[in-house]
Amino acid sequence: MNGAASTIAPITAPIVVVMGVCGSGKSSIGRALAGRHGWSFLEGDDLHPPGNVERMSQGQPLTDDDRHDWLAAIGERIAEADHAGAGLVVACSALKRSYRDQLSAVSPRVMFLHLSGDRALIEARMAARAGHFMPLSLIDSQFATLEPPQPDERAVTLPIDMEPGALLDEAEDRLDRLQLQESAR
Template sequence: MHFVFMGVSGSGKTTVAQTVAERLGLPFAEADAFHPRANIDKMSEGVPLTDDDRWPWLRELAGWIAAHEARGEHSVMACSALRRDYRDVLRGGAPGVYFLHMDGPEDVILDRIAARPDHFMPPALLRSQLDTLEALEPDEEGAVFDVRLDVDTLVEGALGYVEQRLGSTYA
């Protein structure tokens, strides 16, 4: 099984996903690390990515999931996965891809973005991400987590969700 922690920049997806992966001893990928330099430069300049920018990146991420599936490994990834069609690409990497949506009010997320000045994603791009974001649909495997909760509570909730799907092996 593969668990993609999704949401807009500043939603806490990386923090929660990385902690869950560490606690369970699962491979972890931060999707931002897969962006080509051109995408990072574009976002750093406050220019939203286009689908043409995203498709190769998403296919590479699906390949990472597929590689872990081929080795019989579960995995954890932090990736914006803002739209259904983006999530469909990720699901193409393997069966059993679950999405954990870190979701919350814009003002809370803006405060978090402002508190991390070392990240390439400027606060000005949050609105474009929120406009792009499509909630999980009823037929998509996943759950929504409220980012107004403290990090420890989010981690425990996400850990419970992942462990329930993995079964007693990781409980």
């Protein structure tokens, strides 16, 4: 270093929303990512109103109206982390562009990690999962609702058929690169 001031903006801890259909590994990867960096982890499912949980438990897909208050509650937690300058990882399906736009509007630090997998793999994971309110019967509605992130979104998409450690390493690398690209603008 020559002692001159750096022209590169300092990189702050991101707010990463790990998104995807049910059974894609949002919670597992999100917890691991948060744990590696000492960031907070938020399980978005914990913020669903009881009526939403009841509907999903009965195999009824949620509507945009059903998700409105849930996304607002997640947005409040994102705003708190943004205000504190803290790193946060949120597990949230964020299946539609409009949902991601709602969350992105809360903080310029929001980035998305889309965990993508085929129906057969998701189905196998869902069948092996115990104690979750989301039934296997809602897989079709999840895939029907999914609008994968577009190039103009702050998002990275990775396949879930990777070994979890490799997936986590790749996610960190790609999210770091995305953050560096944006800080250089």
